[in-house]
Amino acid sequence: MEDEIFEQRTDLTQLSAAVEQIKATLGKIIVGQQDAIDLLIAGILADGHVLIEGVPGVAKTLMAKLMAKAIDAKYSRIQFTPDLMPSDVLGTSVFNPKTTDFEFKQGPVFGNIILIDEINRAPAKTQSALFEVMEERQITIDGMRYQMDEPFIVLATQNPVEQEGTYRLPEAQLDRFLFKVEIRYPSLEEEINILAQQHQQVTSEQLAHIEPILSRGDIISLRKIVKGLRVEAKVLEFVAKIILETRSNKSLFLGGSPRASLAVVNAAKAFAAMRGRDFVTPDDVAWVPPSVLRHRIMLTPDKEMEGVSPDEIVKQIIQKIEIPR
Amino acid sequence: MASASASTDAVPKKTVILRADTSGTVNVRHFDANALKNYTRDKDFRYEQAKDLSWWETFWQWIWDWLAGLFKFKKVPGNWILTILSILWRIIELIVLVGGVAALIYFLLKAGGVDVRSIFRRDSAAIVPYSESDENINTINFDAEIEKAAAAHNYRLAVRLLYLRCLKQLSDAGAIEWKIDKTNYAYISELKNDTQRSAFSSLTRRFEYIWYGEFAIDARSYNDISLAFNQFNQQGS
Numbered sequence: 083m084e085d086e087i088f089e090q091r092t093d094l095t096q097l098s099a100a101v102e103q104i105k106a107t108l109g110k111i112i113v114g115q116q117d118a119i120d121l122l123i124a125g126i127l128a129d130g131h132v133l134i135e136g137v138p139g140v141a142k143t144l145m146a147k148l149m150a151k152a153i154d155a156k157y158s159r160i161q162f163t164p165d166l167m168p169s170d171v172l173g174t175s176v177f178n179p180k181t182t183d184f185e186f187k188q189g190p191v192f193g194n195i196i197l198i199d200e201i202n203r204a205p206a207k208t209q210s211a212l213f214e215v216m217e218e219r220q221i222t223i224d225g226m227r228y229q230m231d232e233p234f235i236v237l238a239t240q241n242p243v244e245q246e247g248t249y250r251l252p253e254a255q256l257d258r259f260l261f262k263v264e265i266r267y268p269s270l271e272e273e274i275n276i277l278a279q280q281h282q283q284v285t286s287e288q289l290a291h292i293e294p295i296l297s298r299g300d301i302i303s304l305r306k307i308v309k310g311l312r313v314e315a316k317v318l319e320f321v322a323k324i325i326l327e328t329r330s331n332k333s334l335f336l337g338g339s340p341r342a343s344l345a346v347v348n349a350a351k352a353f354a355a356m357r358g359r360d361f362v363t364p365d366d367v368a369w370v371p372p373s374v375l376r377h378r379i380m381l382t383p384d385k386e387m388e389g390v391s392p393d394e395i396v397k398q399i400i401q402k403i404e405i406p407r
Numbered sequence: 408m409a410s411a412s413a414s415t416d417a418v419p420k421k422t423v424i425l426r427a428d429t430s431g432t433v434n435v436r437h438f439d440a441n442a443l444k445n446y447t448r449d450k451d452f453r454y455e456q457a458k459d460l461s462w463w464e465t466f467w468q469w470i471w472d473w474l475a476g477l478f479k480f481k482k483v484p485g486n487w488i489l490t491i492l493s494i495l496w497r498i499i500e501l502i503v504l505v506g507g508v509a510a511l512i513y514f515l516l517k518a519g520g521v522d523v524r525s526i527f528r529r530d531s532a533a534i535v536p537y538s539e540s541d542e543n544i545n546t547i548n549f550d551a552e553i554e555k556a557a558a559a560h561n562y563r564l565a566v567r568l569l570y571l572r573c574l575k576q577l578s579d580a581g582a583i584e585w586k587i588d589k590t591n592y593a594y595i596s597e598l599k600n601d602t603q604r605s606a607f608s609s610l611t612r613r614f615e616y617i618w619y620g621e622f623a624i625d626a627r628s629y630n631d632i633s634l635a636f637n638q639f640n641q642q643g644s
Contacts, residue, residue: 088616314619361620365590404587407570407618 092311092360097127097304101356103295104152111288112145113279114272121263121373122149122237124352126301127308130260130345131216131236133201133377140265142239146197147289149237153301154294155194156231162204164247168211175224186223191215194233194298201238202248209255212236216258233301253336253380260345262377304355311351312361316406320364321346324371327399328379334395336380345374364405372396477501547571553633562629563617569636570614576640577607591615606639 101123108119118134122145125132134142150157160171173189190196191212201209215221219230238259243250256262268276296304321343329337350366357366376392385395446452460468477497483489549572556565574594578585583597591611598604613632616622624632 088613088620088622312619312621314621317619359615359620361616363591363615363619365592368590401588405590407567407591407614 090360092307094307094355094358094360096300097307097355098358100296100300100304104149107152107292107295108145108148111148111279112141113275114268115141115145115265118145118263118265120353120356121261122146124349124356125260125263126153126233126235127304127355128260128345128348128352129233129305129309130348131238131258133256133259133262134237134239134265135242135262136239136265137245137267138241140267142265143197143199144289145265146199146237146239148292150195150197151289151292152295153195153233153298154296155233155298155301156192157195157197158190158193159197159199160190161199162201162208164203164205166204166208168208171208171211172215172221172223184224186226186228188228191221192228192230194231194235196234196236198236198238200240202240202243202251205249206252209249209252213254213258216255231298233298233305253378256377257339257341259377260349261373263373264376308348308351308355311354311359313347313351314361314406317350317362317364317367318347320403320406321350321367323403324367324399327403328375328396331395331399333382333385333390334379335382336378338375338378342374342378346370349374364407368400368405371400477504545575549575557629557633560626562624562626563621565629566614566617566624566632569633570610570618573607573610573636573640603642606642610636610639 104123105119109116112119122132122134126149134146136142160166169189171189171191173187173192175184176187177183178185198212215230215234216236219232219234221228221230236259240251241248325338325340325343325346327337328334328342331337346367347362349370350362353366353369354360354362359366372393375396379392379395381390381392381395483493547568549568553565553568553572556562556568574583574585577583577594577598582600582603583589583594589597591614595604595608595611598607613635617624617632
């Protein structure tokens with residue numbers, strides 16, 4: 083009876099199949115970290131960039147590499163170092179003696195899936211080179227504008243700022259990441275599984291045999307579907323209330339921007355699609371804010387001194403806002 | 408005496424000869440008591456208080472004088488034990504005074520319904536204003552409202568009310584704990600009875616598709632859904 087009433091308005095078959103396949107592929111190599119994998123997939127479906135943070139050795143880069151491998155698109159990797167210059171990322175104009183003219187040599191940022199490893203080891207000068215390309219998907223150099231090919235996804239990894247030799251990323255750049263995915267230490271069971279896999283050399287073999295699951299075209303069409311998902315007016319109001327509260331919260335020095343509101347809605351749409359629905363429910367929304375806001379909001383110095391985490395504040399904010407129904 | 412110098416261009420010098428006082432008597436002079444009295448009576452010589460103070464300035468003058476008096480410790484000349492005792496006594500007086508004022512404030516706040524302990528409690532996070540819609544599920548006359556919505560062919564609203572009534576009944580029965588921040592999924596997970604959870608999950612799905620998904624339903628579909636909700640409520644009660 084239910085199926086009679088709720089005929090599918092949107093065909094989510096390809097999306098669901100792709101999501102399951104990616105999860106299964108990544109799950110063969112990455113032990114645990116289900117939430118992180120879900121967020122990575124949602125980030126790609128929601129047309130966002132993802133920042134993966136964790137202490138050294140928790141498979142951040144491996145996860146990003148696997149995700150890049152699952153997509154059949156131009157992949158490039160940039161290792162961020164303290165002496166990296168903006169031109170090393172974007173590209174530079176080089177004089178060609180044959181033509182007696184300057185030619186633009188594209189940097190590694192020209193690609194579809196850009197893996198920026200250890201992003202916070204480069205100073206703010208280099209980070210600012212990414213501002214335009216991350217938001218507008220274009221680069222302007224020497225008065226010329228270069229449009230990025232679709233899809234353009236930045237998957238960046240970083241160590242927590244407390245680690246040696248790291249810089250805090252500029253707020254403007256952090257705001258451009260849809261999610262900050264935190265990779266935590268595995269549990270005892272997961273740790274044993276990792277050891278067993280490594281002992282049998284399963285990881286390196288499987289990594290070499292990963293076949294792309296989605297093409298560039300697939301990603302573009304899936305993103306179109308996700309963008310078209312329905313969000314009821316009260317659910318939008320729910321999102322707006324959450325973000326508005328971050329701006330007036332006494333524990334926060336910096337709240338969420340309108341870009342953060344859009345990010346919550348887009349991410350919730352991606353999760354709804356992953357759950358097989360063509361509309362967003364408050365459940366989809368409630369799951370998203372910690373990952374969308376934890377890198378965007380800034381705690382007041384006293385709260386930071388007390389050791390309060392942004393996730394705790396976000397959780398408390400959500401708890402005080404009525405679920406629309 | 409002065410004597411002129413022989414040189415004509417030099418400045419003449421004066422020689423002063425002081426005579427030795429050989430009288431041996433000292434004349435002690437006294438203030439004129441009457442003159443003193445006159446001076447003290449004269450208003451022009453009264454400097455204790457500035458003239459033309461406003462009532463506000465007078466009030467603060469009084470406060471400061473009173474505070475200064477509080478911390479004035481008496482010294483007993485020649486007896487240090489009494490001096491210390493006097494200081495101790497003044498300290499006890501001050502403690503009693505501060506304690507009395509604090510107790511008075513405490514009782515006044517308590518009488519006013521203020522949670523006094525919460526003022527001093529260190530909250531680890533922000534106090535977020537409680538946000539709740541004007542609608543209260545405990546005060547809605549569900550039967551009447553559902554009937555009204557169905558009669559107006561507003562089946563979407565009717566399904567919403569059916570779902571809210573279902574939540575209220577589960578809450579009244581103690582199967583779930585109603586809280587504004589709980590999502591539908593949270594309520595589903597809260598149900599311990601497997602059959603009940605499965606049935607409620609199905610009803611939740613229907614509500615979500617109609618309310619959030621804005622799926623259009625006709626009278627026939629509404630009747631089916633309404634029946635499913637009623638059956639669930641009867642089984643639960």
